[in-house]
Amino acid sequence: MKTEQDRGEARCNQVLDAAADCFRQRGFHGASMSELAKAAGMSVGHIYHYFENKEAIIAAIVERDVAEILALLDSLHDEEDILQALIREAGNNLEEATCGSDDALQLEVLAEATRNPKVLAMVRDGDRLARNRLAETITKGRAMRGLAPLADLEARSEIIIALFEGLTCRNVRNPGVPLDAIATVLRSTLQNLLET
Amino acid sequence: MKTEQDRGEARCNQVLDAAADCFRQRGFHGASMSELAKAAGMSVGHIYHYFENKEAIIAAIVERDVAEILALLDSLHDEEDILQALIREAGNNLEEATCGSDDALQLEVLAEATRNPKVLAMVRDGDRLARNRLAETITKGRAMRGLAPLADLEARSEIIIALFEGLTCRNVRNPGVPLDAIATVLRSTLQNLLET
Numbered sequence: 001m002k003t004e005q006d007r008g009e010a011r012c013n014q015v016l017d018a019a020a021d022c023f024r025q026r027g028f029h030g031a032s033m034s035e036l037a038k039a040a041g042m043s044v045g046h047i048y049h050y051f052e053n054k055e056a057i058i059a060a061i062v063e064r065d066v067a068e069i070l071a072l073l074d075s076l077h078d079e080e081d082i083l084q085a086l087i088r089e090a091g092n093n094l095e096e097a098t099c100g101s102d103d104a105l106q107l108e109v110l111a112e113a114t115r116n117p118k119v120l121a122m123v124r125d126g127d128r129l130a131r132n133r134l135a136e137t138i139t140k141g142r143a144m145r146g147l148a149p150l151a152d153l154e155a156r157s158e159i160i161i162a163l164f165e166g167l168t169c170r171n172v173r174n175p176g177v178p179l180d181a182i183a184t185v186l187r188s189t190l191q192n193l194l195e196t
Numbered sequence: 197m198k199t200e201q202d203r204g205e206a207r208c209n210q211v212l213d214a215a216a217d218c219f220r221q222r223g224f225h226g227a228s229m230s231e232l233a234k235a236a237g238m239s240v241g242h243i244y245h246y247f248e249n250k251e252a253i254i255a256a257i258v259e260r261d262v263a264e265i266l267a268l269l270d271s272l273h274d275e276e277d278i279l280q281a282l283i284r285e286a287g288n289n290l291e292e293a294t295c296g297s298d299d300a301l302q303l304e305v306l307a308e309a310t311r312n313p314k315v316l317a318m319v320r321d322g323d324r325l326a327r328n329r330l331a332e333t334i335t336k337g338r339a340m341r342g343l344a345p346l347a348d349l350e351a352r353s354e355i356i357i358a359l360f361e362g363l364t365c366r367n368v369r370n371p372g373v374p375l376d377a378i379a380t381v382l383r384s385t386l387q388n389l390l391e392t
Contacts, residue, residue: 027311030225104310111307113368114300115223120368127369155377158366159359159385165369166362170354172309172316173323173361181351185389189355192388193381 019057024104066126082141091183215253220300262322278337287379
């Protein structure tokens with residue numbers, strides 16, 4: 001039997017999925033609260049019960065994305081060789097990324113962030129959490145291998161994240177490129193950044 | 197004395213600059229033709245004389261960006277060591293990129309491309325030109341050094357472009373990172389991708 005809290009969470013996720021679809025298709029400004037409500041199969045009042053406005057929905061979408069990245073990174077901490085696992089997962093996620101429809105949403109949120117200080121603050125807060133966790137993961141992974149701590153850890157983490165964010169852009173601009181070839185070059189680039 | 201053609205070109209650029217500003221500030225859909233006209237200091241009718249609609253303006257903005265990339269790549273072909281020049285310019289452009297306000301415009305165009313098939317086609321056409329020119333530049337640079345042609349040239353080019361597009365996203369998410377540290381890691385990553 002589901003508790004009240006479970007039901008509330010399920011409802012929230014229902015709104016977020018519908019909102020994500022609407023934002024992807026019509027952009028953040030093109031999608032109205034009444035369209036979101038229709039897509040979620042709820043009344044507008046019901047949506048306002050969970051989210052104060054569209055920005056609150058974006059905040060929740062950003063939080064959900066960050067939580068996914070943190071969960072992925074945390075799952076690597078149990079591996080015998082964290083760096084190897086990070087490099088392996090990078091290639092796997094590449095294939096997952098090209099099947100998903102999240103590129104459009106990521107770009108929409110980022111474009112909105114350049115115009116909307118509230119969205120910018122959410123995006124930057126989430127990014128801080130994710131990049132710090134990546135840096136911790138790299139440090140732990142290197143220590144396990146007996147590699148020296150990195151003086152340029154911050155810069156290397158930035159370049160690694162830039163690679164992944166850039167691949168989101170590439171999915172839009174050039175989706176036809178063979179994924180296995182990309183994954184191979186991506187892995188060897190990560191090896192250089194993580195293991196040297 | 198300016199010719200009629202020069203004047204026309206200058207007027208077009210005046211519209212493009214004003215449009216770029218409006219799109220950055222209000223998004224592609226938020227900016228109306230009358231706002232563009234006001235920003236450009238022209239009548240709406242005058243703007244329609246140069247551009248049929250907002251999509252034609254985006255097409256011209258995309259073409260101008262691609263022309264800049266092609267010009268930069270072509271300028272490297274006269275260098276004694278093309279690969280070295282490419283790596284050097286990458287670091288220089290990084291600093292230029294963070295001073296410009298073009299991140300917002302790039303993201304806006306890309307987000308619009310995910311929703312608008314006409315904009316998507318423009319973006320993909322431009323990307324094809326730029327990535328082919330990059331691949332030619334790499335091939336010529338390697339030949340000058342006596343390095344073997346690359347079987348994975350397409351994948352390496354993709355990863356290089358992903359890095360630069362990703363750095364555009366990083367400027368939004370994490371602008372505070374020290375540029376000289378990033379430039380050093382970027383250059384050594386490019387060395388691995390271009391010279392091995």
